[in-house]
Amino acid sequence: MLQIILLYSLFISVANAWQLVREYSGQNFFNGWDFYGSWDNLTQGNVTWVSQSVAASQDLAYVNNNGHAILKVDNTTNVPSGGRRNSIRITSQDTYALGSLWIIDLDHIPYGCSVWPAFWTFGPNWPEDGEIDIIEGINLMSSNQMALHTTSGCTLSSTATQLGTTDVTDCSSAAGCTVTETSNSSYGSNFEGGVWATQFDSSGIFIWFWSRSNVPSSITGATSTSSIDPSSWGTPHANYSSSTCNIEQYFSPQNLVLDITLCGDWAGLSQFYSSTCGNSGPTGNCYQDCVVGPGSPRYDNAYFDISYIRAYSNSTVPTATGTSGSAPATATATTVSSSPAAGASGSASSSTSTSVTPWGTNNAFSPPKCRATQNPARSKRSTPSLARTVMSRVHGVANRAYRTWFF
Numbered sequence: 001m002l003q004i005i006l007l008y009s010l011f012i013s014v015a016n017a018w019q020l021v022r023e024y025s026g027q028n029f030f031n032g033w034d035f036y037g038s039w040d041n042l043t044q045g046n047v048t049w050v051s052q053s054v055a056a057s058q059d060l061a062y063v064n065n066n067g068h069a070i071l072k073v074d075n076t077t078n079v080p081s082g083g084r085r086n087s088i089r090i091t092s093q094d095t096y097a098l099g100s101l102w103i104i105d106l107d108h109i110p111y112g113c114s115v116w117p118a119f120w121t122f123g124p125n126w127p128e129d130g131e132i133d134i135i136e137g138i139n140l141m142s143s144n145q146m147a148l149h150t151t152s153g154c155t156l157s158s159t160a161t162q163l164g165t166t167d168v169t170d171c172s173s174a175a176g177c178t179v180t181e182t183s184n185s186s187y188g189s190n191f192e193g194g195v196w197a198t199q200f201d202s203s204g205i206f207i208w209f210w211s212r213s214n215v216p217s218s219i220t221g222a223t224s225t226s227s228i229d230p231s232s233w234g235t236p237h238a239n240y241s242s243s244t245c246n247i248e249q250y251f252s253p254q255n256l257v258l259d260i261t262l263c264g265d266w267a268g269l270s271q272f273y274s275s276t277c278g279n280s281g282p283t284g285n286c287y288q289d290c291v292v293g294p295g296s297p298r299y300d301n302a303y304f305d306i307s308y309i310r311a312y313s314n315s316t317v318p319t320a321t322g323t324s325g326s327a328p329a330t331a332t333a334t335t336v337s338s339s340p341a342a343g344a345s346g347s348a349s350s351s352t353s354t355s356v357t358p359w360g361t362n363n364a365f366s367p368p369k370c371r372a373t374q375n376p377a378r379s380k381r382s383t384p385s386l387a388r389t390v391m392s393r394v395h396g397v398a399n400r401a402y403r404t405w406f407f
């Protein structure tokens with residue numbers, strides 16, 4: 001009997017333990033990313049996202065003395081009218097399949113008039129393969145805004161249990177299904193450092209945010225080799241439960257992206273620019289008021305300061321072999337607790353957006369940061385071979401990472 005209980009609790013705790021598959025941190029932070037190396041032809045921002053060599057030579061992407069990664073907008077150049085300002089956009093070389101969890105720990109988020117940073121993910125074809133916006137804001141907004149972008153049929157339940165405020169429920173709308181963070185320290189000059197965690201699996205997509213003083217001990221105590229257990233994190237800030245969005249259907253394996261653009265299709269649109277940066281310059285035009293001219297002090301706060309990004313997977317969990325009852329070294333051998341995300345329960349109300357504008361209120365717009373240029377008519381279902389290629393690449397990467405970290 002005791003043995004059965006032991007085995008049972010072992011099974012449950014293994015199921016809740018997400019294994020680290022990759023850490024981006026310290027001197028190795030920039031290993032495993034591609035620099036964009038072109039102007040912002042995706043959101044029409046007034047930046048050039050420079051190559052890795054330019055980023056290094058201009059100190060726009062580097063690891064500082066604290067071992068933190070800095071990604072920043074150029075604040076040393078006087079940009080002439082008609083020119084673009086240099087900035088950074090990096091995309092992870094690894095793709096992360098359903099059954100992944102990402103944690104990012106930051107000390108600073110870029111902000112300021114015209115500044116539009118994001119930490120987000122996307123699949124190979126847009127929008128068929130989905131987009132998850134984890135950290136995003138513009139200009140002098142004071143709260144973070146989260147969103148999904150999908151094809152039609154995926155919605156955010158209007159009765160979702162979450163701490164953030166739903167702005168738009170239809171994930172295929174121009175705005176995406178947006179949730180505004182209610183914490184007053186989630187973005188801009190109020191941000192005091194903190195952590196976001198995003199769970200991406202078939203039960204849903206769940207995003208948590210904690211400002212520095214509230215980060216749970218399961219995260220502050222985690223190391224670059226330990227597993228993580230989200231079951232004690234409580235109600236997520238954004239809850240895209242699978243009850244109203246079939247995550248497996250709308251999302252493929254995702255690449256991670258960090259970028260900062262200026263003006264462009266959200267921060268630069270006059271209605272958003274004037275409401276969040278009304279008095280920032282003489283022309284009322286984002287580009288002329290902000291981008292043109294000296295970089296400092298205007299862009300002194302336009303940088304990410306990142307302690308680490310960790311990626312976890314539920315599929316590299318070592319199986320508890322035999323009947324010996326000895327826990328795998330990496331499993332959290334603790335108490336029985338409930339499933340981390342019992343997403344698909346209860347009211348599956350197929351809600352429809354009540355917003356009359358695509359972006360609702362409070363500047364909650366968040367246009368997609370991809371372009372449907374890759375054969376937009378092609379549905380995800382009709383590209384099985386591509387999906388298979390991606391899946392096997394993910395699998396290979398996961399195995400490689402697993403070896404790196406655990407053997």
Ligand SMILES: *[C@@H]1O[C@H](CO)[C@@H](O)[C@H](O)[C@H]1NC(C)=O
Binds near residue numbers: 038041371373
């Ligand atoms: C953006 O520019 C890159 C590099 O020139 C190019 O590969 C890509 O197709 C362009 N994307 C769009 C949407 O124009």
Ligand SMILES: *[C@@H]1O[C@H](CO)[C@@H](O)[C@H](O)[C@H]1NC(C)=O
Binds near residue numbers: 043044045047263
């Ligand atoms: C700046 O952005 C605006 C809006 O996207 C665009 O119309 C303009 O051509 C851009 N200017 C430069 C120099 O990139």
Ligand SMILES: *[C@@H]1O[C@H](CO)[C@@H](O)[C@H](O)[C@H]1NC(C)=O
Binds near residue numbers: 015314
């Ligand atoms: C991992 O997540 C995937 C996708 O949500 C799911 O199908 C699978 O059952 C999960 N595996 C474990 C061991 O929890």
Ligand SMILES: *[C@@H]1O[C@H](CO)[C@@H](O)[C@H](O)[C@H]1NC(C)=O
Binds near residue numbers: 159241243343
């Ligand atoms: C998400 O909200 C649903 C209700 O729509 C709830 O049943 C579920 O438990 C919530 N998920 C999490 C992880 O809190």
Ligand SMILES: *[C@@H]1O[C@H](CO)[C@@H](O)[C@H](O)[C@H]1NC(C)=O
Binds near residue numbers: 184185
């Ligand atoms: C956030 O709000 C709390 C309570 O209203 C307040 O104590 C705290 O100082 C605020 N933090 C910031 C950064 O404004």
Ligand SMILES: *[C@@H]1O[C@H](CO)[C@@H](O)[C@H](O)[C@H]1NC(C)=O
Binds near residue numbers: 296300
């Ligand atoms: C650029 O901004 C950084 C802070 O991000 C600041 O330390 C530096 O002095 C600024 N550069 C100039 C030329 O003012």
